[in-house]
Amino acid sequence: MTKDSDRTRPRDDSDPFRYGIYLRPDPQTCRAVTVVTDQLRAQYGLISAGAFPPHATLVGSQPFGFAEQDVIDALSTLLADRPAFPVHNAGVRGQGQGFVYDVSENADGSVNTAFVALARDVDRAIAPFRRPVHNPENNDFRPESFRAHLSLASHDLYVRPDLRDEVADFIRGLDVPVPTGFAGDTVVLYRTSSADWSGRWWQTLTWEHLRTWKLPLD
Incomplete structure (x- = not known):
């Protein structure tokens, strides 16, 4: 049985936590992501994309140690007057070995620079609180490789590349x-944990919602 004192005891800095700062889509898009990931789990046992709540990563897998409240304060300052922006969903596309809803571009095919700028600024705001880790390597913002997306099938397909074409047909058949778009107005912070960040972390991943920030619409 958990004692009341255990609930208030400070966490050990060696606890296996990583933090994710995400843009949450609108509820209907969240539902679409969940329908796809649930069906892939039911049909193929794929779980990595569905291990997280639906999201587009701004900065992910960040180790902050004891600085959780400092991170919340820094993000609150950054996002206090940050305006929302339109996000276009280009639909299902392949990305790496997996599949995503591609939300990286505007409807005309140009890069969604507001999305990129938000990820860049979030990364800068939390940088002073980041601790070095090697399992896995830091998942920091890199402008040359940043491509906003909502994962539908991901890390499992690196383990089962033979399923890729079949999974592609299955997703599209659903x-x-x-x-086709939503307002980029909801930023969320999650605390995640896994027994093995260096391996198949998605098999033991747990997460906890910590904070939501709403960006004002123009």
Whole structure:
């Protein structure tokens, strides 16, 4: 049985926590992501994309040690007057070995620079609190490789590359209704944990929602 004192005891800095700062899509897009990931789990046992709540990563897998509240304060300052921006969903596309809803571009095919700028500024705001880790390597913002997306099938397919074409057909065959865009107005912070960040972390991943920030619409 957990004692009341255990609930208030400070966490050990060696606890296996990593933090993710994400842009959350609108509820209908979240539902579409969940429908796809649930079906892939039911049909193929793929769980990595569905191990997280639906999100587009701004900065992920960050080790902050005891600085959780400092991170919250820094993000609150950064996002206090940050305006929301439109996000276009280009639909299902391959990315790496997996599949995503591609939300990196505007409807005309140009890069969504507001999305990139938000990820860059979030990374700068939390940089003073980042601790060095090697399992896995830091997942920091890199402008040359940043491509905003909502994962549908991901790390499992690196383990089972033979399923990739079949999974692609399956996702498209589901024909899940999804909005063509949404307002980028919701930033969320999650605390995540895994027994093995260096290996198949998605098999033991747990997460906890910590904070939501709403960006004002123009």
